[in-house]
Amino acid sequence: MPTSTKTLSIVYHSPYGHTARVASYIAKGAEKMGVKVFLMSIEDVQWDVLDQSHGIIFGSPTYMGSVSGPFKVFMDSTSKRWMSRAWQGKMAAGFTNSGGLSGDKLSVLQQINLFAMQHGMLWTGLPLLSKGHSTSDLNRLASHLGLMTQSDNAPVDITPPEGDLKTALWFGEYIALTLQRIKD
Ligand SMILES: Cc1cc2nc3c(=O)[nH]c(=O)nc-3n(C[C@H](O)[C@H](O)[C@H](O)COP(=O)(O)O)c2cc1C
Numbered sequence: 650m651p652t653s654t655k656t657l658s659i660v661y662h663s664p665y666g667h668t669a670r671v672a673s674y675i676a677k678g679a680e681k682m683g684v685k686v687f688l689m690s691i692e693d694v695q696w697d698v699l700d701q702s703h704g705i706i707f708g709s710p711t712y713m714g715s716v717s718g719p720f721k722v723f724m725d726s727t728s729k730r731w732m733s734r735a736w737q738g739k740m741a742a743g744f745t746n747s748g749g750l751s752g753d754k755l756s757v758l759q760q761i762n763l764f765a766m767q768h769g770m771l772w773t774g775l776p777l778l779s780k781g782h783s784t785s786d787l788n789r790l791a792s793h794l795g796l797m798t799q800s801d802n803a804p805v806d807i808t809p810p811e812g813d814l815k816t817a818l819w820f821g822e823y824i825a826l827t828l829q830r831i832k833d
Contacts, residue, residue: 655829658704667808672817673688674818675818680825694723700730704828708744709757710745714752734769738771758794775820775823785815
């Protein structure tokens with residue numbers, strides 16, 4: 650297994666746990682590649698950890714085609730860091746979970762992407778071609794700006810499906826490998 654001193658934070662909002670489950674699979678993938686991962690919900694943000702991380706992955710459920718209200722509050726609360734360019738040059742990526750197959754998730758990834766660009770971060774997408782559209786397939790929702798997953802109205806041990814969780818794992822591995830290619 651490759652080793653690295655790179656650190657990655659994953660910060661998410663997840664009232665019902667589905668987005669959190671996806672976050673945990675991204676973390677597993679990144680850890681597998683030797684990156685140190687800090688997983689945190691927006692209710693428990695560790696600002697000093699975010700400030701020190703080499704990369705930050707942002708995750709929100711899709712609410713009416715947008716990030717959730719609490720996630721937007723988190724975004725706005727980074728304004729001092731935006732002003733001081735504190736996060737400029739850090740790697741960034743985004744993910745969103747929704748109930749609908751589309752659910753207008755693209756809009757959420759675009760919002761997170763613009764937020765990261767406003768901060769001067771280095772955006773990483775999901776360069777994985779869809780392997781099909783069944784629930785066991787990698788990138789079944791064929792997203793490239795970031796990771797999209799979909800959950801039914803059911804417990805987190807049932808949904809999102811296997812393919813989405815495998816895609817989250819792949820995304821974490823990819824981000825970790827990309828992070829390790831960047832020189833400090
Ligand atoms: C206020 C609200 C708005 C929502 N809007 C959408 C939506 O626009 N599209 C969609 O597919 N699902 C929508 N959903 C479903 C959520 O995306 C889904 O419940 C969420 O991703 C579950 O994530 P969590 O378990 O991490 O909280 C909405 C849910 C709520 C509560």
